[in-house]
Amino acid sequence: MTGSTVTTPQSEQTGSLLQQPRAVWAVAFACVISFMGLGLVDPILASLRASLGATTGQISLLFTSYLVVTAVAMLITGFVSSRIGVKWTLLSGLAIIVVFSALGGCMNSVGGIVAARAFWGLGNALFIATSLATIVSLSAGSLKQAVLLYESALGIGIGLGPIVGGQLGQHISWRGPFFGVAVLMFIGLVATFFLLPATPKPEHTTSIADPIRALRYPGLLVVSLVSLLYNFGFFTLMAVAPYPMKMSAAGVGWVFFGWGLALAFTSIWGAPWLEARIGTVAAIVTALLGFAILLTGMAVFSAHPAILVVCVVLAGLCLGINNTVITTLVMGAAPVPRPVASAAYSFVRFFGGAVGAYVAGKLAEHSFHTPFYLGAGVTLCALALLLACRRFIPVSGAPAHGSTEEAEVLEAADID
Numbered sequence: 001m002t003g004s005t006v007t008t009p010q011s012e013q014t015g016s017l018l019q020q021p022r023a024v025w026a027v028a029f030a031c032v033i034s035f036m037g038l039g040l041v042d043p044i045l046a047s048l049r050a051s052l053g054a055t056t057g058q059i060s061l062l063f064t065s066y067l068v069v070t071a072v073a074m075l076i077t078g079f080v081s082s083r084i085g086v087k088w089t090l091l092s093g094l095a096i097i098v099v100f101s102a103l104g105g106c107m108n109s110v111g112g113i114v115a116a117r118a119f120w121g122l123g124n125a126l127f128i129a130t131s132l133a134t135i136v137s138l139s140a141g142s143l144k145q146a147v148l149l150y151e152s153a154l155g156i157g158i159g160l161g162p163i164v165g166g167q168l169g170q171h172i173s174w175r176g177p178f179f180g181v182a183v184l185m186f187i188g189l190v191a192t193f194f195l196l197p198a199t200p201k202p203e204h205t206t207s208i209a210d211p212i213r214a215l216r217y218p219g220l221l222v223v224s225l226v227s228l229l230y231n232f233g234f235f236t237l238m239a240v241a242p243y244p245m246k247m248s249a250a251g252v253g254w255v256f257f258g259w260g261l262a263l264a265f266t267s268i269w270g271a272p273w274l275e276a277r278i279g280t281v282a283a284i285v286t287a288l289l290g291f292a293i294l295l296t297g298m299a300v301f302s303a304h305p306a307i308l309v310v311c312v313v314l315a316g317l318c319l320g321i322n323n324t325v326i327t328t329l330v331m332g333a334a335p336v337p338r339p340v341a342s343a344a345y346s347f348v349r350f351f352g353g354a355v356g357a358y359v360a361g362k363l364a365e366h367s368f369h370t371p372f373y374l375g376a377g378v379t380l381c382a383l384a385l386l387l388a389c390r391r392f393i394p395v396s397g398a399p400a401h402g403s404t405e406e407a408e409v410l411e412a413a414d415i416d
Contacts, residue, residue, distance in 0.1 A: 020140050020149065026195040027134050028153045030094060030188030033181065034127055035157025036164060037097075037120070039260055040177050043166035043253040045242045047174040054110045060239045060361025061110065064354045065118035067235070071350035073125035074343045078206035081130050087196050089130045094189040096123025098182050105178030116178075134196070155264035159257055166253015174249075210336070211344035217334035218392040220341055222385065224348035227326055229382035230288060231349050232356030233295055234319060236375030239357040241298070241312050244368040245305045255309050262316030263323070270317065271324035280325060281390055285383060287322040291315060292379040299372035332394050 020028075041048075041062055049059050081089040097120055104116035135150050168176030215221050242252045275283045294311045301307040330345045356378070360371035 021138055021195075023192075023196040024135055024138050024140075024149070026188065026191035027090070027131055027138075028149055030090075030127065030185065030192060031131050031135075031150065031153035032157040032160070033184045033188055034097070034124060034131070035154050036161035037124060037181065039158065039161035039256045040165040040181065042238060042242050042256050043162055043249040043251075044169035044174040044177060045239075046252070047169055047249055048110075048113075049243075051174055052108075052110050055361075056240075056243065056364040057358065057362040058110045060357045060364075061114045062117050063235055063239050063357035065114045066121040066124075067350045067354035067357070069118045069121035070125045071347050071354065073122045074346040074350070075208050075211055077125055077130070078210070078340070078343060079208045080126065082205040085198070086130045086134055087192075087198055089126055090134065090192055090196070091189065093123045093125070093127030093130075094185055094192060096120070097127065098185045098189060101178050101185065102182035105175040105182070138196075155261075155268065158260035158264050160260075162253040162256030162260060164253075166248075166250040166256075169249035169253075171250075206340070210340045211347055214334050214336045214340050214344040215348070217336070218389075219333035219394055220330065220336075220344060222389040222392050223326065223329045223333050224345045226284075226382045226386045227345065227349035228352035229378050229385065230291075230322060230326070231352035232359075233291060233375035233379035233382075235353035235357040236360040236371050236378075237295065237298070237312065237315060240360045240364045240368065240371045241308060243364060244302050245308055247305070255312055258313040259316040262313055263320040266317050266320030267324045268320075271321045274321060275325050280329060281386065281393075283325045284322060284329075284386060287318045287325065288379055288383040288386070291318040291322070292376045292383070294318065295372050295376035295379060299369040299376065302368040302372060329393055 045059055045062075048054065048062075049056060077089070080092070084092075100116045100119040100123065104113050104120065107113045107116060131150075139149060164180060165177040168180050215224065242256075245252060245255065247255070271283065274286070278286070294315045298308055298311045301311075330341050334341055334344075336344075356375065360375065363371040363374065
């Protein structure tokens with residue numbers, strides 16, 4: 001909730017989850033479409049490579065440009081929203097996504113699509129950084145219901161993204177998913193403009209330098225670097241796995257649909273359950289070790305599509321746990337406001353994904369098993385760094401389900 005002020009619904013207020021103001025439904029719909037972008041391009045990677053005569057390394061730049069710009073944009077989201085207000089920040093992000101997703105579908109070169117994806121990353125950062133704050137502040141009913149609504153939008157978007165991308169890519173062309181996002185986001189933009197009331201500017205403005213200064217604290221720096229290394233492995237899977245599966249765009253879409261469901265399930269329910277029983281650090285260790293094992297399995301069996309499919313879906317379970325639980329550490333890792341800590345953390349970690357996707361793509365031009373081995377090794381480096389420097393990290397308990405703290409954790413974890 002970078003740079004925004006949240007008015008929390010009264011916890012004792014009751015009512016149906018479905019009985020929400022139209023403004024809440026407008027933002028929730030836009031959230032679903034935005035989260036779809038996480039897995040939208042995976043099913044069409046092979047089609048893009050074949051249609052444009054590109055290399056695997058060039059196609060991986062679709063992730064790299066998106067993530068680099070998103071990382072840098074995390075430093076300015078608070079600066080922007082604290083000066084123009086939440087509504088105009090939301091609308092600005094939506095408008096940028098509409099324009100550049102449509103432009104991406106019009107491009108005839110990898111370079112053009114990469115540039116469009118970069119601007120898409122800027123729009124997505126502006127939108128996601130303020131959407132949860134809007135839902136929580138305007139939702140009718142309890143805070144738990146507001147967070148559940150956001151979680152539901154997250155799960156639906158992550159699950160639908162690969163299916164939509166796969167079906168449009170299979171039956172239209174690789175351009176279909178880009179135009180589909182543009183149309184749906186435009187609908188969300190219009191609904192948000194007319195249904196969302198004007199939001200006042202926050203009383204205090206945020207400086208661009210605040211997140212950078214926050215990295216002076218060892219706890220926050222360690223957690224951010226751990227996440228940087230882990231995201232290297234995460235986007236190795238995202239950038240390379242679709243190729244050795246040797247499936248149609250629709251087939252890859254269904255595989256990543258299963259991955260998305262697994263990720264959403266552990267993000268929302270599995271992570272809090274595991275953390276409450278074995279502790280924060282142990283939960284992260286379990287997730288990182290499990291993910292490294294699965295990446296190693298993908299390296300060993302890179303020539304066996306059926307095994308790759310199973311490993312990708314199971315990886316969603318580990319990724320969901322890690323995305324949520326490691327962000328719990330961020331909230332207490334430095335004596336700074338949570339939005340500032342979240343921005344600093346996201347700024348660092350997204351560079352891991354950007355480098356990981358590009359390096360993995362280049363290695364995949366020669367063999368498919370090498371990038372997975374490297375991803376597993378870097379993930380184990382994240383595990384080693386966490387264990388070696390855990391004394392710098394103040395560990396607190398997991399936030400209660402439906403609490404403001406959980407909402408902030410989810411917001412930081414789900415901007416991927």
